[in-house]
Amino acid sequence: MSQSPLPVAPASLQEVAAILEGGLPAAAEGQVARVAAHQAQLTKPPGSLGRLEEICAWLAAWQGETGPRADAPQVLVFAGNHGVAAQGVSAFPAAVTVAMVENFRAGGAAVNQLAGLAGAGFAVQALDLERPTADFTAGPAMSEAECVAAFAAGWNAVGETDLLCLGEMGIANTTVAAALCAALFGGNGRQWVGPGTGVDAAGLERKAQAVDRGLAANPAAKGAPLEALRCLGGREIAAMSGAILCARMRRIPVILDGFVCSAAAAVLQRQQPDALAHCLAGHVSAEPGHRRLLDGLALAPLLDIGMRLGEASGAAVALLLVRAALACHHGMATFASAAVPGQDGA
Numbered sequence: 539m540s541q542s543p544l545p546v547a548p549a550s551l552q553e554v555a556a557i558l559e560g561g562l563p564a565a566a567e568g569q570v571a572r573v574a575a576h577q578a579q580l581t582k583p584p585g586s587l588g589r590l591e592e593i594c595a596w597l598a599a600w601q602g603e604t605g606p607r608a609d610a611p612q613v614l615v616f617a618g619n620h621g622v623a624a625q626g627v628s629a630f631p632a633a634v635t636v637a638m639v640e641n642f643r644a645g646g647a648a649v650n651q652l653a654g655l656a657g658a659g660f661a662v663q664a665l666d667l668e669r670p671t672a673d674f675t676a677g678p679a680m681s682e683a684e685c686v687a688a689f690a691a692g693w694n695a696v697g698e699t700d701l702l703c704l705g706e707m708g709i710a711n712t713t714v715a716a717a718l719c720a721a722l723f724g725g726n727g728r729q730w731v732g733p734g735t736g737v738d739a740a741g742l743e744r745k746a747q748a749v750d751r752g753l754a755a756n757p758a759a760k761g762a763p764l765e766a767l768r769c770l771g772g773r774e775i776a777a778m779s780g781a782i783l784c785a786r787m788r789r790i791p792v793i794l795d796g797f798v799c800s801a802a803a804a805v806l807q808r809q810q811p812d813a814l815a816h817c818l819a820g821h822v823s824a825e826p827g828h829r830r831l832l833d834g835l836a837l838a839p840l841l842d843i844g845m846r847l848g849e850a851s852g853a854a855v856a857l858l859l860v861r862a863a864l865a866c867h868h869g870m871a872t873f874a875s876a877a878v879p880g881q882d883g884a
């Protein structure tokens with residue numbers, strides 16, 4: 539388990555920027571060489587396990603000499619409500635958010651099954667659900683204090699874990715993620731929105747217009763990542779940003795989920811290009827903006843299986859592949875131990 543002390547959460551967005559710009563912990567490249575040397579001994583042609591091999595190197599680079607491992611993985615879900623839901627941008631009512639939090643706690647959601655199967659701890663944190671953010675089509679979604687409180691909640695939620703999977707629940711948050719992406723990467727609403735929970739063509743048009751109005755109502759958000767998080771984001775998104783940065787400070791590797799989770803990660807990456815070096819994109823969601831976003835982040839998703847759920851479900855399925863990678867890495871015989879002739883016939 540990670541024994542690193544919990545660093546103190548930042549108390550302002552300026553402090554978040556200072557942390558990002560002040561030099562983040564780097565991967566231990568020596569561990570990559572150690573993992574590669576071990577992999578080279580295993581009874582398989584070099585590189586034949588593809589990204590399963592890469593996963594082991596990535597884990598060890600962040601976990602150090604005790605890696606690669608997933609002894610205590612944690613799935614963390616943050617929930618928030620959004621003022622922009624009033625614009626008719628989701629196929630479901632905002633009341634679903636709080637009801638799904640109850641469902642997570644009762645073990646009935648998709649992510650509960652997947653986290654259980656992957657042997658991960660699960661926790662959900664609801665962030666002021668009775669107090670939605672302000673509707674960003676009329677001005678900033680959050681005050682600085684609200685945004686920082688949510689960021690700190692995510693930061694402080696990261697437990698003693700060796701691998702963190704992140705996700706969210708928040709009706710209307712694919713619109714929020716689209717607005718964030720437009721502010722961070724450019725483009726208009728139409729280029730970033732998608733069906734989310736399954737809106738029809740008119741709903742898609744309302745989403746695109748809500749994003750465009752949000753950008754117009756929050757000019758300070760354009761090209762200013764942390765201001766974009768405050769003006770166009772939401773509490774569960776700020777919490778995921780906080781958890782990702784806290785994990786980096788503690789060298790805990792992170793598996794990202796879908797479009798919404800990746801938008802939270804993008805806030806950090808736009809402020810500091812190296813900020814996501816400890817993150818793996820668990821999957822690419824069927825939400826069309828996600829592929830574009832991962833391209834912008836130069837992240838190659840592990841899975842592309844048409845999931846579009848959120849709630850860390852894609853990250854949890856990716857964790858099953860991490861289990862596969864670790865089973866081979868730690869369980870396989872070597873050419874020498876199994877007396878299998880090596881590449882040179884030796």
Ligand SMILES: Cc1cc2ncn([C@H]3O[C@H](COP(=O)(O)O)[C@@H](O)[C@H]3O)c2cc1C
Pocket residue numbers: 627628629630634638706707708709710711712713733734735736737847848849
């Ligand atoms: C029952 C249910 C369970 C969910 N679990 C995740 N989401 C996902 O859908 C929402 C985003 O889509 P939109 O922007 O269209 O509202 C988020 O809450 C997300 O996590 C769910 C949505 C529903 C309805």
Ligand SMILES: O=C(O)c1cccnc1
Pocket residue numbers: 712734735795796797798799823824825828846847848849
């Ligand atoms: O990719 C996601 O994060 C996503 C897609 C649809 C609905 N909710 C989340």
